[in-house]
Amino acid sequence: MSKTILIATEKPFAGEAIVKIRKIIENAAGYHLELLEAYNDKSTLLKAVEMVDALIVRSDKVTAEVIGASKNLKIIVRAGSGFDNIDLDKASEKGIVVMNTPGQNANAVAELAFGMMLGLIRNKYDGTPGTELKNKRIGMHGYGNIGKCMAIIAKGFSMKTYAYDLYLSKAVVEQDGVNYCKSAEELYSTCDFISINIPANEETIKCIDYKLLSKTKDGALLINTARKELIDEEGLLKWMEDSPRFLYASDIKPDCTDEINKKCSKRTLFTSKKMGAQTAEANINSGVASVNQIVRFFEDDDRIFQVNE
Numbered sequence: 205m206s207k208t209i210l211i212a213t214e215k216p217f218a219g220e221a222i223v224k225i226r227k228i229i230e231n232a233a234g235y236h237l238e239l240l241e242a243y244n245d246k247s248t249l250l251k252a253v254e255m256v257d258a259l260i261v262r263s264d265k266v267t268a269e270v271i272g273a274s275k276n277l278k279i280i281v282r283a284g285s286g287f288d289n290i291d292l293d294k295a296s297e298k299g300i301v302v303m304n305t306p307g308q309n310a311n312a313v314a315e316l317a318f319g320m321m322l323g324l325i326r327n328k329y330d331g332t333p334g335t336e337l338k339n340k341r342i343g344m345h346g347y348g349n350i351g352k353c354m355a356i357i358a359k360g361f362s363m364k365t366y367a368y369d370l371y372l373s374k375a376v377v378e379q380d381g382v383n384y385c386k387s388a389e390e391l392y393s394t395c396d397f398i399s400i401n402i403p404a405n406e407e408t409i410k411c412i413d414y415k416l417l418s419k420t421k422d423g424a425l426l427i428n429t430a431r432k433e434l435i436d437e438e439g440l441l442k443w444m445e446d447s448p449r450f451l452y453a454s455d456i457k458p459d460c461t462d463e464i465n466k467k468c469s470k471r472t473l474f475t476s477k478k479m480g481a482q483t484a485e486a487n488i489n490s491g492v493a494s495v496n497q498i499v500r501f502f503e504d505d506d507r508i509f510q511v512n513e
């Protein structure tokens with residue numbers, strides 16, 4: 205019997221990506237595609253997952269309720285990197301495999317980070333003199349796929365690159381010609397620009413707090429294309445008040461957006477919706493990878509990139 209793959213994306217993939225995904229599914233005999241795009245209520249998703257065999261999502265919340273509503277689901281693929289939107293325990297309890305597609309949208313996120321950094325240091329293009337990236341120090345807080353893309357782009361701007369990653373050795377970081385920092389404190393106190401590229405989990409939530417922010421140099425810029433939960437917003441607000449030249453750009457509006465903008469709107473830049481992975485190329489890469497991973501899982505029990513136990 206044919207297997208149903210549901211793509212449920214509150215923030216739809218580019219049309220080109222859907223065309224490619226559809227082709228792959230048609231060519232892999234025994235599968236068919238269901239599409240649920242730009243839905244805006246949970247009940248639609250609950251109904252849509254009921255009879256499907258595989259689910260592809262982006263930042264869509266795959267809660268215990270959603271997983272519970274599915275009768276045939278065997279695999280969920282997060283088309284992207286961060287899987288904090290999926291209830292892994294519930295999936296494991298029901299024997300459902302959860303995967304992500306690491307690296308597939310990394311370049312898009314890194315490019316957006318530079319776009320936002322440039323926007324902010326050029327005073328949002330308001331006509332007043334700004335500053336440049338050239339010869340400045342950029343630090344990657346987390347040196348995974350996005351951090352690596354950031355380093356490559358930074359070198360094109362003649363920036364000096366630094367990275368801190370809890371899970372990587374000095375040798376691994378240095379082999380890319382990137383300076384190694386042994387702690388987040390060292391990174392934050394060394395760099396003019398700091399890019400957050402770590403996942404949100406129990407260990408990292410609110411790890412960027414007042415204490416860490418207070419290590420930053422005068423006039424430093426923090427760019428967050430990761431998750432808002434990583435920031436202790438009380439600490440951020442306080443630091444923005446205490447440090448009148450500190451700049452904060454984020455692809456995820458903080459909960460305290462109104463308050464922050466009331467006090468220092470000139471020093472912040474936020475996207476209206478999470479935009480990092482929102483390019484045709486990233487959608488194609490992560491969408492196609494998701495389908496291929498699903499087909500290989502069903503055909504060969506290939507569990508590459510499984511993130512639950």
Ligand code: 3PG
Nearest residue numbers: 262263284285286478481
């Ligand atoms: C990711 O974790 O891959 C990025 O945050 C992109 O998320 P999105 O697919 O919801 O844009």
